[in-house]
């Protein structure tokens with residue numbers, strides 16, 4: 001039963017949306033074996049609901065979303081089979097909080113099909129408008145779709 005954790009900075013914009021997209025895609029693909037969660041490397045928004053713009057984009061795409069922000073903890077490395085950082089800064093903060101570099105830590109955009117060279121960031125949309133949220137929705141949906149396809153291919 002693979003457990004997947006999505007991690008951003010505040011755990012109110014990108015990672016709760018990634019978690020909601022992941023659950024929705026598992027359901028529509030008929031994949032029952034997965035569970036998911038999300039967390040933030042910062043503590044600013046602990047206990048809060050997702051940002052209203054994240055909720056809007058989820059609603060517009062008929063994706064249920066229900067999460068309260070929490071902080072990433074070192075124990076998450078043992079708890080989860082895959083940890084996806086949204087950007088390079090989250091990736092480095094996860095290593096710093098954990099005290100080592102977990103083997104199962106990835107940048108989500110490793111699964112971006114247009115990727116050339118180093119994986120790109122899922123850009124932080126917090127200080128921008130709704131367009132930034134529509135953009136991250138597309139980026140994350142594609143990467144998650146590719147990840148699930150690669151998982152199914154490995155199973156044979």
Ligand code: 4NP
Pocket residue numbers: 008009010011012013014015044124125126
């Ligand atoms: P997130 O976005 O990391 O995608 O949840 C942010 C949310 C809050 C802040 C920064 C980024 N903040 O500075 O409070």
